[in-house]
Amino acid sequence: MKSIEDISRLLSSVSIGLARLKGMNETAPLASEGFSLQFDEWDWEVGVGIYGLLRHAETSGDRELIASIADWYDWQIGRGLPPRQVNSSSPMLALSILIDHVNRPDWEALVQDWADWLVNDLAKTEDGGFQHVVKERMNDGELWDDTLFMTCLFLAQAGKRFERKDWIDEAVYQFLVHTRYLADPVTGLWYHGWNFNGRHNFAKAFWGRGNSWITVAIPELFGLVGDAIAPSDARFLTCVLQSQVRALSGLQHDNGMFSTLLDDKDSPLETSATAGIAYGILRGIEEGILPESTRAVADKAYDAVVERIGEDGIVLEVSDGTPMGHDLDFYRKLPNVPAPYGQALVILLLVETLSGLQPKDEGKQKKVANA
Template identity: 45%
Template sequence: MTVSREEIRAKLDLIVAGMTGLRHDGRFDEPNLDGTAGDYISFDSWEWPQGVGLYGLVRLWLHTGRDDLRRLVEAWYDRRLEAGLPSLNVNTTAPMLALSILWRETKEPRWKAPLDDWATRVLSELGRTAEGAFEHHVSDKVNDHELWDDTLYMVGLFLAAYGEASGRKELTDEAALQFLVHTRYLADTRTGLWFHGWTFDGRHNFAEARWARGNAWITAGMLDLFDLAQMPPPVKTFLLGVLKAQVEALLPLQAPSGAWRTLLDDESSYEEISATAGIGYGLLKGFRLGIGGPAWRDAGMRAVRAVLDNVDETGTVLNVSYGTRMGHDLQFYRDIPLQPTGYGQALSILCLCEALHHAETRTR
């Protein structure tokens, strides 16, 4: 397997262009609860796929120092803040993560008030389940009494990042609580993998889907959590143990192509590249930080090869599953359509950025 830094850098440039060119083509009609049109594809929409996309761009900016990326992200936030922010929910919180890192690095005054206000409202206004976890309320659906692993990436990382950067300890404490309570109900003690969701109504894990992208939110998100904020030592030790158990379960489930399937333990489900990128990123980062051994690096580089092989000439990351609601049976996940998205682009950016630390002319 050959992975060169030159190939990775060329694909990163393409993926950025592919992300900014994303446009809603009318294929999916998902109106929001307030009557506005939902747009989970176009680059200029304020939603969770774009939020993850911006995080990828900010991470790439930090890695490369490219001013054009910083200007791109700053212009995006200027446009969206001038237009007015949407209603607060779990998914509309996602764009605040990249903004918090942008503010941390630049200390630009115009970002401070929106960040402070949004963070304060998250603590006081988001619905909560028993034991204090955030209910997964989103723009087009109220999911009362439900925990989804997506919430940790969309809200938990923002609270950690902005809490650390601003000195607001109540935010980092909240991030720790959310990771702990979600782990209690979503980490599968039998396998080490994570379930997609949990409901306190009937107290069950829905279809018990060990869904790949949900697991990727955890593999990638836990490692970034420790970068973004200082967690109390017992919390960090506990979560690292959970992460290692998850990776131990993930490694034997990697397909020969280097990808993981959208249902991790179901060979009849399709290989899915956004999850592959997120997991690959976590494995490579974990190896670089000394958390995991050579098996993490080897599997991560195989994932890199799968990602590179799924970027077309326009920079579009292919074989990415569309936004996935909670499934009540496993067939639901097998049937999720494929659609290029901001999170597919961004998770691939994260994976390839991390791969630059590891890439050689030839890897074994």
């Protein structure tokens, strides 16, 4: 039986675990008696982490936590940001929401400039897809399933914040073009990547965390800018999500977990994917784009995730950052590490579960779309 007290305790523990991370696979004592983020690099790992933390702060009304997040951004921006690419765009999502809580015109200007850069200057693939450029390589002609969370949620939120419908439309278009090349019409699952240079899906890996980015990103897009999505596009994305979740429900282990390779149950269990899938399902139900019957998958995954939170608040069995694999063994051999995105996806799941235990306004209930 879930209780508000138990979930609140877990949220505090996992949030402190996030504060202890100085880098990937690098933990340290807390910096001070107060809550202070120590993660040293501005990149996707911490971008996902801070988004989870900010959602927690907003839901709980914790102004001190919001101030701590703002302190981290002030530190990072003040010392100079790294070159712009897909992964370094990830921290912009939380910043585009944080500017509603702090009076920083310079941060507002940064959000607008970065969103404009994504639309006009980020390298594009055939069909105008966001090429998955990262700090290590250009990944010429490549679409990855990570990209939608790392760039397009930010772009949509910035479009809403600054009344730029063209930015929202571009974000939605990216969901459509990525679906065309990454979603498998047979299973409903998503491949990790697509390469226009050779026209193939690399190892044809149904990577667990990669799929979870989609399970999370589609409901988040609806939550951020749902009213601005064209009805035909909303219907299409609803069908895409429902198809994926139907497939996922048949691939869950008896203990509630999902594997690193979803269709290979002998591949390692992976907590960040499990938490992301559970969170995405709950958000999909809340947004009215998944049926209530899918909650059983999320509840089973929740129990499994909670069992993998260490006494120090570090989430266990989280696989390392994952570049594109060219064979399936690459995914099977990924090591586990303490990672901000693991903390974040668990925080998001806990926040959403806690929200479900609290009274809701009847007027906020939404009707599941037909698909």
